Amino acid sequence: MIRFENVGLRYGTEAEVLRDISFTLLPGSFHFLTGASGAGKSSLLKLMYLAHRPSRGLVTLFGRDMAVVTRRELPELRRQIGVVFQDFALLDHLSALDNVALPLRMAGTPEADVVAHCTEILRWVGLGNHLHAKPSTLSGGQKQRVAIARSVINRPRLLLADEPTGNVDDGIGMRLLYLFEELYKLGTTVVIATHNEALIRRFDHPRLHLDNGRLMVLPARGSRVHDGRASEGRAGDTRPQESRRE
Numbered sequence: 600m601i602r603f604e605n606v607g608l609r610y611g612t613e614a615e616v617l618r619d620i621s622f623t624l625l626p627g628s629f630h631f632l633t634g635a636s637g638a639g640k641s642s643l644l645k646l647m648y649l650a651h652r653p654s655r656g657l658v659t660l661f662g663r664d665m666a667v668v669t670r671r672e673l674p675e676l677r678r679q680i681g682v683v684f685q686d687f688a689l690l691d692h693l694s695a696l697d698n699v700a701l702p703l704r705m706a707g708t709p710e711a712d713v714v715a716h717c718t719e720i721l722r723w724v725g726l727g728n729h730l731h732a733k734p735s736t737l738s739g740g741q742k743q744r745v746a747i748a749r750s751v752i753n754r755p756r757l758l759l760a761d762e763p764t765g766n767v768d769d770g771i772g773m774r775l776l777y778l779f780e781e782l783y784k785l786g787t788t789v790v791i792a793t794h795n796e797a798l799i800r801r802f803d804h805p806r807l808h809l810d811n812g813r814l815m816v817l818p819a820r821g822s823r824v825h826d827g828r829a830s831e832g833r834a835g836d837t838r839p840q841e842s843r844r845e
């Protein structure tokens with residue numbers, strides 16, 4: 600699904616914020632992405648979304664080498680990815696429902712289905728009373744939930760979410776994680792950047808952990824029980840590693 604080989608990323612002439620990143624995410628896997636503030640989580644997600652090109656190394660997505668993908672091919676690739684970035688990127692002139700409906704309408708879904716699905720998902724994220732509200736009238740946490748609803752509405756092949764529970768209370772945070780979990784069970788590959796240790800403990804998926812620009816892959820706690828050899832990765836461990844859905 601995604602393969603990084605010795606990837607580095609720098610902004611301008613600054614030192615690399617990501618260094619020698621190598622890993623493979625298999626289709627249908629679920630990973631949390633963790634690391635201190637400024638560790639590079641958003642940058643890594645943007646590389647996966649093809650919003651940034653790496654300064655060096657190889658990124659392969661859906662079996663395609665990103666170095667040779669043209670600008671014209673990007674929209675089609677991105678249509679297969681659901682994203683929740685920290686700025687939400689909602690369209691201000693559209694209602695919550697119409698924002699969520701965008702991916703379905705672009706895919707030509709019949710209008711009656713669009714309205715039914717979008718209403719259902721907005722109710723699930725607790726916004727049943729705000730279907731027709733414009734983003735400017737919503738709180739930060741409500742906008743975030745609209746963005747999340749939009750990211751999952753068309754069951755993307757890959758879901759990337761940056762701090763999706765950052766602005767919501769614990770109860771809503773748990774509901775949102777269940778939404779991602781449902782998608783994962785349907786076969787979507789999921790990567791969630793979060794600082795929320797309670798959610799990480801509750802859902803027990805492997806972690807991609809960033810430390811000082813380098814990545815290590817930590818197995819789910821469950822797999823550590825089954826596999827006594829599965830050890831904490833070391834900071835700076837750059838060997839390609841794979842995580843597989845049980």
Ligand SMILES: Nc1ncnc2c1ncn2[C@@H]1O[C@H](COP(=O)(O)OP(=O)(O)OP(=O)(O)O)[C@@H](O)[C@H]1O
Binds near residue numbers: 616634636639640
């Ligand atoms: N567009 C940019 N231009 C220059 N530097 C950037 C840019 N985006 C991020 N950085 C720098 O890259 C480093 C990693 O930032 P990034 O946002 O990826 O971290 P993060 O782990 O997502 O942090 P947080 O948890 O606070 O959101 C930081 O030092 C940041 O200042």
